[in-house]
Amino acid sequence: MTRQYNFCAGPAALPTAVLERAQAEMLDYRGYGLSTMEMSHRSAEFVAIAERAEADLRALLGVPDNYKVLFFQGGASLQFSMLPMNLLGRGGRANFVQTGIWSKKALAEVQNLGLGGHVAASTETSGNIAVPRQQELDLSDDAAYLHYAANETIGGLAFDYTPRARRPDGAEVPLVCDMSSSILSGPIDVSQFGVIYAGAQKNIGPAGLTLVLVRDDLLDQAQAVMPTLFSYSAMAKAGSMINTPPTYAWYLAGLVFDWLKNDVGGLEAMDAINQRKADKLYAAIDQSDFYSNPITSLNRSRMNVPFTLADARLDGEFLREADAAGLLNLKGHRSVGGMRASLYNAVPEAAVDALTAFMADFEQRKG
C-alpha cells in the first residue's frame, strides 16, 4: 500500500490516520458486530457517534450555545437555495460579495428562485485578485443578509478579515459565509456570523455531508412554503434527523474532528501547520520567474494555491511528471487552467516539501 500525495481541491485528501481507523472499524464497530453504515440512525450506538461529532466540532470551533449545528445533505450548492428560503421570509433582499465562481453561483441561484439579490461588491472586473475592503461594501437599503465566500476554491482568493454587514442606515444584518474550503483550517470567531455553511469534502469528511451553523434568532425567518427538508428550524428540532441522515459521512466527520482535536492538538496547532505549508509553497512560487500566482499577498488562500508556468506549453509535461512522482491532482480548474495545489488539513507538510522540491527540479531542467 502506497499512499500518494493528493492535492485535489475536493473531494480531497483525508487524514491517513482517519482512514486507517475507518478501515479497522469497517466490518465491526467496536464489538457491536456491524459497520457504522449498517446502524439505525436512531440507535443508541449511532446517536452517541453523532452527538460526539457535534460536541467535538463545537469544542474545536468554540461554537456558542446560541448556535445550532446542523448536518445536511446536498452539498454547499444546495445551501444556495436553502439560505434565501430560510432567511428571506420577512422580506428584504439577499446581498452578495462576489469574489469568484462560488460566490457568483450563490447569487445566481437566488436569482433562479426569483428572489432578486443585490451585489454589494464585486471584484470580477479586476480579475478577482484582491477582496474588496470593508468600506467598499455597498449593501442595499433592504438587505436581509450579506453573503460571501471566505475562500474561493477555484481562484485561490481568501478574505483576510471578517466583513461587517451594515445597511446604509447603519442597521446590522446577519453575515452568511460559505466556508466550504477553509472551515477548520484555523480558529474563527463564530459569534460574528449569522450562518456558516460548508460542504464536507475539503476539511470535514467525504462528499455528501454539509455543515450549517446557524444562530438561534435566525430560525424563525423562513418563507412559509418550502420543502420540509430545507427548514433549518425543522432540522434543528429533529437533531438533523427529519429523515435518515448520511450516517457514514457523519461518522467519518466525527473521526476527522477527533483527529483534529487529539492528534493535531486543536485549531491553533492546525493553523500553524497550514501557515507553514502555504508559506513554503508561495515562497517557492515567488522566488522564481518560472512560476507565478496572481493573487495579492494579503488575500492569498492557504488552502488553494493556483499557479501557472511561464510557458503554458509545459503544463502537460509538468502534470505528467508530477503524477509519476506521486504528486496527484495538481491540474487547475478547467475554467482557469494552469495548476492548483490544494493544501487542506489532511495534506501533510511533507507533501508540500515534495512538491516544492519537484518544482525546483522541474524548473532547473525545463526553465
Added chain:
Amino acid sequence: MTRQYNFCAGPAALPTAVLERAQAEMLDYRGYGLSTMEMSHRSAEFVAIAERAEADLRALLGVPDNYKVLFFQGGASLQFSMLPMNLLGRGGRANFVQTGIWSKKALAEVQNLGLGGHVAASTETSGNIAVPRQQELDLSDDAAYLHYAANETIGGLAFDYTPRARRPDGAEVPLVCDMSSSILSGPIDVSQFGVIYAGAQKNIGPAGLTLVLVRDDLLDQAQAVMPTLFSYSAMAKAGSMINTPPTYAWYLAGLVFDWLKNDVGGLEAMDAINQRKADKLYAAIDQSDFYSNPITSLNRSRMNVPFTLADARLDGEFLREADAAGLLNLKGHRSVGGMRASLYNAVPEAAVDALTAFMADFEQRKG
C-alpha cells in the same frame, strides 16, 4: 471480528463481501494511492467507477434506454418535494395511493408545498393490512401522475401487482413508485413506470444516496421555478454531477451492484433467496399462536416482517435475549411497536434460520 445478524430496517445490513472489499480498498484504491472518497468526482478514475455502477444497475434491472438513471442526495423524503416540482409543470394534480406511513408522507409534502394532491385510494381506515385492488383506484380527472409505495417499510405491506394509472377518461398517466425498501429484491419491469425512486440505505448502499429512474419524456414537465439541484433534467444533462455527488456512497452502491450481479447471480437468483427467507419466517409466525402478523397473505412484505408476541409484556425480554444471541435490531418501529425483522438482500438465509430457531426456543420457554 464477529459479524452479528442485523435485521435493521435502515440503514440496513450490507453484504459482508462488499464491506470486505471496501475495507481492502480504503486507503489505496487499486494502486492509485488514494481512497475513492479522496478522488475528484471529475477524475477519470472516479468517472469510471460511477459509469460502471450505472451500467451494472441498468443490466440488473433491465433499464430501457429511454430511462435516465440519476444519483441524488437527500433521501427518498427529498423526492417527495422534487417529484411534484418536476412533474406538475404542465398542471394537474398528483394522485396518491395511501397504504401506510411512507405513502402518506409523500402526499403530506405535496400539500405542504401548496400543490394539492388527490387520494386515489387509501387503506388507512382498514388498518393497512391489504393493498387496494386495481378497480378501487379512483384517480382524479386532472391526475398528472399516480404515486404509490411498492413496499411499506414500517407496516410490512407490499403490492402484489403493478397498478395501472388511468384517469376516469381512460387517459394513462405516469406511474411513480417509491421502491426504497424493495428495489433490487427481485426483477421488475421498469417500462411500466414513469419514475422509480429509492433511498439507498436498504438494498443499494449506505444512507446519503438516492436513485431516481425517470423516463425521458417526463424530463420536460418541470415547474419553471425550483432549486437547480432539484431538476431531473439538469441532473440528467450533468450526469448527476451538477455539483459534487456523494462519491463514496456511489462507489459502495457500485460494489453492491457488482455483488448482486456476480456473487449472487442476478435478480432472479436474489428473488429466489428472498422468497425462501420470507417463507421461512412467515411459516414460523403462522405455525404458532405465540407470534402473529396482521397482513393479508397476498400483501405480506418479503423485506420487512413485523410481528407481535401474544403477550406484549414479553417484548422487552424477547429483544434483550435476541440481542444477546446476536440477532440485532428486531424492535418494531416506534409508531407500531412489537417486532420487525427486515430481510433485505444482504441478510443471509442463515440469519433467518437463526431467528426462527430463537423464536421457537423463546416460545417453548415463555409461551
